[in-house]
Each structure stands twice: as structure tokens, then as C-alpha cells.
Amino acid sequence: MSKYDFIHKSLNDRHNGQLLRTLRTIKPGQGMEIEVNGRRMLNFCSNDYLGLSKHPLLHQRAVEFMDLYGSGSTASRLVCGTYECMDQLEKKIAAFKGSETALILNSGYQTNVTLLPALADRETLILSDELNHNSIIQGSLLARCHVQRFRHNNPDHLRELLGNAADNKTTSRILIITESVFSMDGDQSDIDTLINLADEFQALLIVDEAHATGVLGPNGKGLTFQKEVDLKMGTFGKGAGSFGAYIACSKEIRDYLINFCYGFIYTTALPPSIIGSVDASLELIPEMDRQRQELLEKADLFRDAMHKLGLNTGASTTQIIPVIIGDERETVALSAWLEKNGILATAFRTPTVEPGEARIRFSFSSLHKLEHIEDLIDIISRWCR
Numbered sequence: 001m002s003k004y005d006f007i008h009k010s011l012n013d014r015h016n017g018q019l020l021r022t023l024r025t026i027k028p029g030q031g032m033e034i035e036v037n038g039r040r041m042l043n044f045c046s047n048d049y050l051g052l053s054k055h056p057l058l059h060q061r062a063v064e065f066m067d068l069y070g071s072g073s074t075a076s077r078l079v080c081g082t083y084e085c086m087d088q089l090e091k092k093i094a095a096f097k098g099s100e101t102a103l104i105l106n107s108g109y110q111t112n113v114t115l116l117p118a119l120a121d122r123e124t125l126i127l128s129d130e131l132n133h134n135s136i137i138q139g140s141l142l143a144r145c146h147v148q149r150f151r152h153n154n155p156d157h158l159r160e161l162l163g164n165a166a167d168n169k170t171t172s173r174i175l176i177i178t179e180s181v182f183s184m185d186g187d188q189s190d191i192d193t194l195i196n197l198a199d200e201f202q203a204l205l206i207v208d209e210a211h212a213t214g215v216l217g218p219n220g221k222g223l224t225f226q227k228e229v230d231l232k233m234g235t236f237g238k239g240a241g242s243f244g245a246y247i248a249c250s251k252e253i254r255d256y257l258i259n260f261c262y263g264f265i266y267t268t269a270l271p272p273s274i275i276g277s278v279d280a281s282l283e284l285i286p287e288m289d290r291q292r293q294e295l296l297e298k299a300d301l302f303r304d305a306m307h308k309l310g311l312n313t314g315a316s317t318t319q320i321i322p323v324i325i326g327d328e329r330e331t332v333a334l335s336a337w338l339e340k341n342g343i344l345a346t347a348f349r350t351p352t353v354e355p356g357e358a359r360i361r362f363s364f365s366s367l368h369k370l371e372h373i374e375d376l377i378d379i380i381s382r383w384c385r
């Protein structure tokens, strides 16, 4: 009997079930090329949807802000104060989302795990889409309140749960939380219907725009732009090509979060270089309609080709396209085939997705060339034969 037994056993179980996760060392290449263990491959698993992570303006402004303010922000914003560049960026984010104000947080994960506990008391009911991201699931657990999952993108089921909650006099408040673009499925939620339901039942509506920011909505401003969503959160680590996260909301909710959101209060603020690169990306994103259109056209081309091959892409309508194989081993085999042919695309298995729903998640970027998509389609069709 050793104190490490549970670690050995857990890793062995993962290994035996072909579920062991490992890290690989990579080097960035040109465009969507990437070097994996010295071998050049094409990357179809990055969330750099607009290719902004390599944009010179992001780099330049990161250096500028670092020169002006230093490499670290040295403390929580409540301790030493807020740099002017952060205040200005929050104003830009608020305008970008069509909200009264905004608050910067350190990552999307940190936002979700800390936002829900900040908003909930023990008698709160969280109604969460069953396909919500792990950060929302963990945030709901940390909130230590009542949590119910509504069937994916199913407003009728949500209404039924809201109706039950309205009859329960002990419920203090209701939070509805969903993603606007689902990270593993690439489908979209119906924001207007959710707004109406939240309004009718006096629930707070929280929408995670991690995968819509920069890509969807007017000028890439997301699916909640100028909409009556109480808290719009999103990250800068994906379409914006940088790092960090935001909550766009009313001034009063922002004041509340500054006082009660511990993942904001008890952490060192993001470094000035990151603030600089996000600042630049918010300037570029609204001007990138052409890149957005080309990106979505390439995704359409790939989706159509998968359907012609008889493959299942679920309900995807966006730049995220799962090819749902179902069986874990077969999915790993497809992943290995792709790798052999120079394609980097990750297999997602349980617990990230439901058992029997194993898939390869392809994500597209405006930096992918048409011939990259054609090669990918050809490689998958050869696997199907």
C-alpha cells in the first residue's frame, strides 16, 4: 500500500481505456503549419480562428505596453490600482459588446469557475445547458447551490425547469448559463429565445461567447452584441489571438463583481503585454469581415464533403466541425491516420464528450488555404475507403 496507489491506478485505467492524455512539444511554423517533434504538420485544432496570434500589430502593441508599464502588473487591481491601459481596454470591450461596461478577468476558465459562485447563494438554482464547457460545470459545483442541466439547445425543457422553479418558493434566484457557440459541437444557441425566457422568469442570463468572439455576429462582435444578456463572457485566447477574458455587463453588475468575484479580487492582474495585444486585436477584429466570410466558406466546404462521405458532423454550423465517429478506438485510429498524413487534429473522448460520442474536432482558421482543406478532405476520404 503506497500513498501513490491512486495515481498509478488512475493513470493505468486511462492508459488501458486508450484515454491517456499526454503533451507533445510543438513549434509554430508559417500560417497554420506547425512542427511536431521535428515534423511539419498542418494544424486543424487551434482556436486561432482569425490567425491573430501571429499578427504584427498584436506583437507591436504588446511590446509597447510592456515598455510603458513593465512586464508584470505586480498585484491584484484592488491592491495597487488599475493601469490606465486596462481602463481603456475595458471601455473598448464594452463598446465591442454593446454593453454598458466590462471587466477583464485572467482567463475564460477562471471567469466561469469564479463567476457562478459569485452570483449564487445556497438557494440559487443554476440552469445549465447539458453540453456546457467544463469550466461552467466546475463553476456550478463550486457555487454549492442547486444545479439542473437542460437538454442541449432545448428551450422547451428549459421552460419546464423554469416553471418548476417558479413554483418553488425557497429558490432565491435563477441563473441560466449557456455557450453561444458550443466548443465540442460547433452549433449555436438561440440567444433571443433565451433572452425572452430569462425575462419572463426573472432569471439572470449568462452567455459564454468563447468561440463566437471575433468570428460571428456583426463585425465579429459575437452573438450577444447589443442584446439584453445580463452577463456576456468571452475569452481573448481564441479568435482574438491573445489571452485573458472579459465579462460585459451593466455598471451595477460590474461593481458587484469587483466586490464579490474572488477570481477577480484575489489574483494578480493580467500583464500589460497581454493587455496590449488584446487592445490591438479589438481594433483589428471589426475590420476582418473578408477573413470571417472566407473562414466560414471553408468550413462549409469541409462540412459538405464530410456529409458526402456519410460522416456525421452533428449540428455544427460554424468554424468548429466535429467528425463524430462514436467508437473510441476507431476515433483514435482516424486520429493516427490523420497524423500519419501530416494533419494535427485532436481526438476528443470521454470524459470531455459523452461515452460513445468520440470525435475528431476540426477547427478552421482564416489562415488555412483552400488547398489545405482539399488535402484534408482527400486524406479523410482515403481513410473511409
Ligand SMILES: Cc1ncc(COP(=O)(O)O)c(C=O)c1O
Residues within 6 Å of the ligand: 107, 108, 109, 110, 112, 133, 135, 179, 183, 208, 210, 211, 235, 236, 237, 244, 245
Ligand atoms: C466555452 C468555453 N468557455 C471557456 C473556455 C476557457 O477559456 P480560456 O481558454 O480563456 O481559459 C473555453 C476553452 O476551451 C471554452 O471552450
